[in-house]
Each structure stands twice: as structure tokens, then as C-alpha cells.
Amino acid sequence: MTAVKATPDPATVIRSGPLSWVQQWHWFERTIPAPRRVNPTPLADHCHVPPPATVSDVHMALASLTARHEALRSTIGPLRPVQRVHRPDWAPLPIDHVDVPAVDAGTLEAATAALAARPIDPERNPPWLARVLLEAGKPRAVLIAAHHVMIDGWGLAVLLDQLHDRLRGADGPAETALHPLDAIAEQNLERARLSECEWLARLADNPTGVLAPFGGIADGKGRHRLQYRSVEAYDDLDRVARRHRASPEIVVLAALAHEVATRTGEHRFLASVVVSNRARAALRTSVDVRALTVPVQIDLQPGAAFGEVVASVATASTAGYRHGRYRPAELVAAWSRQDRRRGVVAIPTIEFNCYAWPRGYLVPTRTTPPGGDATWISSAPDEPCETLYVDFSRDAGFITLDVTVGDHLLDAAQAVALPERLCGLLHALAGGAECPVLSDPRTPAASGWWRAPQGWACLTTVEDVLQSHPGVLDVTVTPSGGTSGEGDRPHLVARARVTPGVTIDELHQHVLDHLGDVPGLLTPGRYILSPAEHGTATGGSSVPPMSSRLAVTTSERALAAAVAAVVPDDSRQPSYDNPGSVDMNRCLADHGVTLVEIPRLLMLLRQSGYTGIAADELAGTVSLGHLAAALEPFPPRAHHGGETSS
Template sequence: MTRTHTVTVGYAGGEERRGPVTMGQANMIRCMLRDEPEHINIHAVWPVPGGTRTEAAIDALRALVVRHEALRTTFPHAPGEAPREQVVAAEGEFTVTVLDHDEHPPEGYADSVARRNRVERFHLDRDFGLRISLVAVAGAPLSVALAASHAVTDISALSVLEEDWRDLLAGRTLPAVTAFTPLDLAAEEATPGGLRKAEASLRHWERIIRTDPQAMFAEPGAVGTEVEAEQLTLRSLRGARALALAAERTGGLPSTVLLTAWCALIAHRAGQPSCVAAVPTSNRFLPRLARSVNTVSQDALLSLDVRVPSFDALLRKAWGAALNAYRHSRFDAVRLWEVIDAVTYERGSRFARDVVFNDVSALPSGATGPAEGPELEVVRGQVQVLPTRVLTFVHETAPVLRLGLWVDPALFTPDEAEGFLTGLVRLLEAAATEDVPLATLTEVTGVRPVERGAEWRRVDGSWVSPSEVADVLSGALGGVPVHVAPDADGLVAFLASGGSPLTPERAHAALMDALPGRPGVLAPCRYVIVRDAPAEADRTGAWLRQRILTEGAGRDRRS
């Protein structure tokens, strides 16, 4: 039997303040207003030390709220507009839902409670930033299961909160807060130095989005902007040992060695010359950000050219590429998307963000004691809807390598998805003893590159299906006949207007509107408008013999 009751907790003693939102907050607010809450909200489970009373656990939570301004912050805004301001309350209240069981709940129960708390959207202008449940047995608290607004905290901030909470329960006196509060960080970002860093980040992103593959997984079967993906969890003592030995042999950091192996295998499987991936970073390199309770994590955009002969050569490049990405991960999200929209419209592409690698292994995991676990185990878990095709979380690298992987089932069969994880371990084992030629990745890992078919072309750094471009462009224009062919500059689209007022600008705008969820489609560099389609509509030469009404790149304006 479970008894549920709600405790209302009042707090006072903080300072009331207001000011602009930070770049990280603005980025997450944008995501919260756009994405489903279960995708963007975050959660955590904090085990309660034995012997702790419920009142003490709640008192420590109250002390956290007074100590950290972010937990007392709301974001007022007009309907239909994104918040630009944050307000810190001096006093207020929050609630704790107590779930008191007669018997111990099953393993994973607290995590399921925290996940359920993620489902409801946080109201930015009025909601307390944490939804807290206290799981207890016969009145004795077992764990705190909470969901958090990503506008208030990130995963690293939740770890800081847990450490402070445990210290409070242990009776320790916490030192004064010296880390940046959100308002402190907003002020730092507005300085000339902060603005220069943000501008440099925009230039870094623009360069990659302008020149690198628009999507890693542009291949048959890749459709849609969201996928239902089953979670796979790898736990491997073998992988951890191999990673440590590879790091020792090469002199690289274990995190960089793992990132290098993952990038090599992703690019190999996708048949790409580089690995372009979103690599979320905590942005906590500066002392005053290390323990900041705030949402400072943002995407770093990594571009790693894999056209080198061996693993060791790639590892040497990966360190610099990763460092460059991390240095450019603090940006104004609104301006970044303005840059992305402008560049992709000009290029005729759609930035996919279809590959994400999130290494959270540096966060406290609670793992202690000797190395225990399976030599190599892959366990299947829940299905989640994700706006990406490959998502990897690194939870631990020692003493057990523990990864979470979600992949698009349209691109990876269940055996291929599992084979990617086991192939990663095999690559680490090979790199532990000697340099690995990248030309041997199929033999070493068992992971085979995708087969796209003869009609696919590399155009402007991206894999493209000309026939799919023609089909999508025709559909976007109401079914007009379209023929697409490659030439020296890219793709050329021939369109039969049938006498309608069709222009290159209208054709390009229609295609760009249809691009989301179609990574195999890249806009032609030139649109050629004729009146009628030739009898041999599948032959480029026949279209060239038609009288041209107008032609152009179509990038000048949207009409």
C-alpha cells in the first residue's frame, strides 16, 4: 500500500533581484517552448542516507532553495513571446510529494517517479523549477526523485545540488557561494570580452554548417525529424580495460580516446569523410562556473576529418578538434539560429543535428568499490521519441564502460545497433595494443558502411539522392514535372511550369520549406524553368533542348 501526501515548504532569506537571461537560459527556454517536455526536462534520483528523518530531508531542500538563486527564479513574459528577463524571489514556497510505502518498492521505482515528473511542461513565468517526490518506506525516506526545468538547472547543476544536500544532511557547514549566479553570468556575458566569445562561437558554427555534410545519416530510409528509438545500454569491463590501455599506449585522455573511436566508427558506418556531431559540454571550465547552479551546458559542434591513415593519427586531430568545439560552445541561441537559417537557405541544406555524443562520465555516479560487472553486456530498454538519429550517452568509463545508445531503427536493425556497441569495444581493444589502420575498420569491428546505391552523389560535401530531390521539389510545387541532374557545380533542376508563373526563387523557397526530415535532399544550385517537359523526361539532354523561360539560383529572396 502507498500513502501519498503533499508537504508545502515555505522559504525566506534570499535576495530579490532581476535582470536579463543568460545565453544558456535563452537556449534552453527556446527548446522548452518548442520541444515536448519529456524530451527537454531533466531528472535525478538522490539516495537518502540511512537514518535520515523526513523532516531533515525537507529542511535540507529548503536550505538549498535559499542558498541558490536559480531555484528561486522565474521568467516573466508576455503570451506568445520568449522570456528575456529573469526574476529571483526573496521568499516563497514549493511542494514535496511524499510517497510512503508499506514495503520496499521495486528497483527502478524512484527513477520511474522522476521520469513521470518530467512529462508535464514547466510554466516559466510561475512554476518552481523542481518537482520533488520523496519516496519512503514506513515513514523512513529512501530517495528523492525530482524533475527539473532545464531553464533553471542542467545535469551538472543537479550534481552540485545533490552534493550540497548531502553535506547539509551530514551537518556540515557549507562555504559561501562564490560561483556565478545566473544574473552574475548574464552580466559577464554582456561585457566586451563575453560578446567577443559569443561572436567567435557563431563564426565557428557557420564555417562547419556552410562546408561540412548537412547530415551524417543521409541515406535510404532516413526520413522524418523524430524517431522512436529503443535504448541500448552497454556495460563492459573489457571495454574499460581496453580504453585505459589505449589511453596509456597513446598518451591520450581516456575521454578523448573514446570520442575518437566513436567518431571513427560513426563516420565509417555513415560513409562520411568527417564526423559532425553535437557534443554537449558543461561549459564549466572556469572556476566561477565549475559549481554554478545554473543551466550553462550548450552544444559544442564538433567536426573531425577522418581522412587519415590510422587511429593514432585521428586521435592527434581529435584533441584539437574537440578543444576547438568546446571553446565555441557559449553563444546567443537566437542569433545562432538566425545564422543557421541564413546559411542553410543560401546553401540549400538543412542542419540536421542527427548525431549527438554526450559524455557525462565526469559527474558523480555513486560507483565505489572494486570493479564489478559483465565482461560485455548489451541490455535493451525503453523506447523514446528523439529528434536525432544517433544519440550516445557516456555514463562511466571506469571501472566499467557504461554507455547508453539510441539509434534510428530505420537505419540500424536490432543486431546492427548492438553490433555498433560491440564493435566500439573491439576497436578499443585493437587500439589498446597497436595503431589501427582505419581502412581495416570493417574487419576489426564488424561494422559495415552503408550501401547507398549508384544514383547517390556527393554534392557540396553532402550525400544526395537526385531522384529524391526531384520528387520532393515536384511535390512542393504541386506536382509539376521536375528533372534533377548533377553538373560540375552541384545539382541542376529542370522544371516544366506549364505556363504558370514559376520562378527560381519560388522553387527554392518551396523546396526549403519541404526539407526538414529529408537528409538526402540538397537544393540545386540552379533552377531552369521551361514551359513543357520533353517526351524523354528522364534524359537531361532532352530538357536542355527545351526553350528556357528563366533560370537562376533562387537564393535572392523568398517569394
């Protein structure tokens, strides 16, 4: 790979400014440890090199695109969400060349994956890498990997399309390219707040944990990734889309909703759908980051034919698309606060993404067996995934479904069967079947699961979390509610035998601190405590308001000082000027701190000599006190002689 500058030269910067709201999310995402990320970083794809283009032509085309798109020549700040645009010649083009025996499907996939695995440092270097594959000395394909903070999936497709056009001698787009800094002026605060309110309302109004009782493995903490390709489903999908006068993307989302309803018996749940936010013509030729997820309300009627499902999903998608411009940092913070108030982590049942652009730039090669299907799967037992992610694309006579799912939702066999079932449904529909929505689940919920108003909760999981508190000797958790003296809203009742001094407030805080880590967890609505020795049980009809607690230990004081230092001015209260006033029983979002401040907070902790917590843990529902308990001092440095020093 061509060497690039170790640090950007300030003299090469031609303009600078803040990151857009969308960029801020990806700027934060890069600080999350790789095993804990679900979205691939960086993005990578390829295009073929049309004859008679040469290696020199590839370099000239990429140089031209770098001049056109500021996103390709921008760097970002390490601790604050800022971007700096450099001159087109500020650094050598990050291109290398690799000789391969043949540019076939296997070579392309392996080479693209290898390039995607290379680190990209957008703080110091161009936010992209390119690799030219040479066959017998001639360029056959160009691979590009790009950091998500500057380019999204749609943007990468635009970039490759424009690269391919230049290599075949076509004129570039007539429209002037819009750039990441141009997006700042377009951000509408009032519209963003309305979209954030819509998201929060949908999250509170839909069940969480929909898939977990009907599949997966007990105590699953990992995930499966698989890709399924089908030639036959390509024509089936076309026929179904024409029959119902809907786009192929809407039909696939409707099929996915139909499958979830069939598996679980739930007919109303939330889908998170990625939209490109590129409705204007000028945006369709720009490569910068604009895509966000929108809330799509799935609301199916038992017995409805598939055509009604398609119509319902299409209407809901149109409504959801209005809410694609918001502040992810503010939404994540408000989401965490809402989850703590409700005592459950709200997760959309599915996240759906589709690559709807024409990809004529791909290397012309068949990537599935003739008329057949192909599947690969990989599993990581210690990489979490909270929901079911499905990416759909349609290219060159076949469809591709990429699935990522937590193993507590689907086990490996169920994950492999999911795209097969979706394509089987499309085949039946293409043959004229109506495939009505079933009223009841295909199989009953697993033992121990209870359908609460907030969603599905696992009673044994709630018991295990309470039992993990050192002051709990034994505990049982049962559903209650709807009876005299219990209130009208169903809830969980925890009956625990405890050591002296253990309070309801303490136990409730303990459960709250595990919400984001333990699937199937719901806070009890009532606690009944019995002392270890014979005595009178205590308890109330509801959980009392959470008490405050100040920092006590050294690690708590270090975290409190870091929190006080990063609280934004518009959220700052007089008490935050004093680290001793930071409430350790609240989460970071309760103090007005969003994910934008987390990189600086982690830096302050390192300066205080502490590590041990991940960026995404800080952005969640966990209290500061629980986070402080997980902090670890930096290990002492070792001298060459093997002895250590503090």
C-alpha cells in the same frame, strides 16, 4: 506533492533581470511540442540517503540548498525572457514521499522516470520537484527533477552532490555560489560573435547528411532511443585511455568518430560536443545553466592508427572548447539564413555529451548483470531526430551509452548494434590492436544518393519534393557540373515539365520551404522548364535572386502583422512598421526575428484566431508564406448542449 502557489506573489521577489543567453535557448525550447524535442525536459536523477538521515533531514537539506541557490527559487516570464528571484520561503518546498517495497535498480529507474514525466511550470512554481522513496518507513533515496531553463545536467549533479554531503553531515562548499543573474555581467558580446562565426564557418565547411546513405529506413520520420550498459567496457576504456594518455571521454568520442568513418567512408565531418562551461572553481559549485555545444572538427586520415585518431580528436576538442560562450538565439537565426542561401540544411553528424563528474551520491546497487551488458530501446515513428546523439557516463564499474538517432539514419537493429560496435572496438584496442581508419565505407551508399559539395543528397527525394508542386507534371534530377557550360562546382539540374505560368523562382521557393522537413534534400543549382504543350525549354545557369511577395490571404496578413509587431528594435526597418510590407517569401530569421521573440509571436497569432504551427518551425528555414498556409483557425467552442459557436 505539496501544493505550491498558483501565481508568484510579486512581494516575494528580491531581484530580477533578463535570462542569460544560454537560458534563452531553454526558455524557447519549452515552447516546442514535447514529441518534437530531442533533449529531455525536465532533467531527473537521484541520490541515496546515508543512514541515519531522516525525512526531516532531507527537508532541512533541501531548504538549505534552496536558500543557497537562487536558481531553485526563481520563476520566468511567459512571453519575455526574464527571471525573478524570490525569497527562500516564497513557496512550500515541492517535495512528496512514496513508499516502495525496496529501493532497487528497477524501482529507482521507474520512479525517476515517473518524476521526470511530471510537468514543471517555471512561470509560477519552483523549477524543480523532489520525491523521497521510503523503504519500511525510512528514507532510502531522493529523486530530483529540474527544469532545464534554470538547471543543466552538470548543475543537477552538483545539486545532488551537495544534498548528499548535507545528509551525511559534511560541510557545504566554501565558495560563494554564483547565480543565473550573475552570469549576465560575464557575457562578452565580442567573444560571442566570434564563436557564432566559428560555428557558421564549420557548418558551411563540413558535409551534411553523412550517415543517411549508409543506414536507416526509407522515408523515416521517427527516432530510436536506447541505453546500453557494459561492465567489461569499463576496464577496456581505462586501458585504452591510459595507453593513449587521454581522458575516457576523448577516447569514446574518438571511437565514435572512427565508427562513423568506418560506416560512411567520410573522414572529415562535424561533431557538436556539449561542454559544461565551468572551468572556474566557483562555477563548479553552482547549479545554474551554463552548458552549450561547441563545434569540434573531426578530420581523420585514412590508414591512421587509433592513437592518431585520439590525438586528432583531442586537439580538435581543445580548439572547439574556446567557442562555448555565444548567443544561441542569434546563432540559430544566422544558421537558418545561411541554410537558405546554401540551399541545404547543415546538421552536425554527431552530437556528443559526457557526464564526467564523480557520482558517489548514487544509490549503491548494481544496475547491470554481473559481467554482462544490458540494452533497452524504444522507438517513436513520428518523433523527428536530425542527427546521432550519444551521451556517455561512467559509474560504479560500468559505462552507459545513451543513444538517440533518427530512423532515417539508423534502423532499430543498426541503432542497437552501434554501442555494441563501439564497445567491441574498445575491447580490440585494449587487447593491443591498432584498428586503422578504413579508406572506404564498410558498405556502399544506397542507390539514388549523390555526394554533393555540401554533403549527401537523395536524388529521388529532390524529385519527389519538386513533383509535389501542383504545377509540375514530371521531373528528373541529375548531378551535373565540372563540364563545359555547367560551371566548375558540381550541382543538381532539375528538368521539369510544368503547367503554364510556373517559374523557376516559384519552384526554387518550393524546395526551400521543405528543407527543414525532408532529410536528404538539396536545392538544384539549375532548373530547365518545359511547357506542358510543345514549346521551348527555359532555364538558366543558376537560380535567380529570390523575388519578394506581400501578404495576400487572411492568414498571411495575420502572420505578417505578428512578425511586424515582434521585430526587435535593432533589426527594425521602416517597412516593418507596416505589416503589408513583410516579405512572405523570406523566413522569420530573414526579418531579424530570433527565437526569443517567437513565444510572443505565437501569442499574437492566437489572439488573431490562428494556430497550427510549432515554435521550432518558426525558427527554421521555412518561408512565412509557407507557414501561413499551415495556419488553422481555432476550432469553435462548444456549448454544453453540443452546439457550437464561433
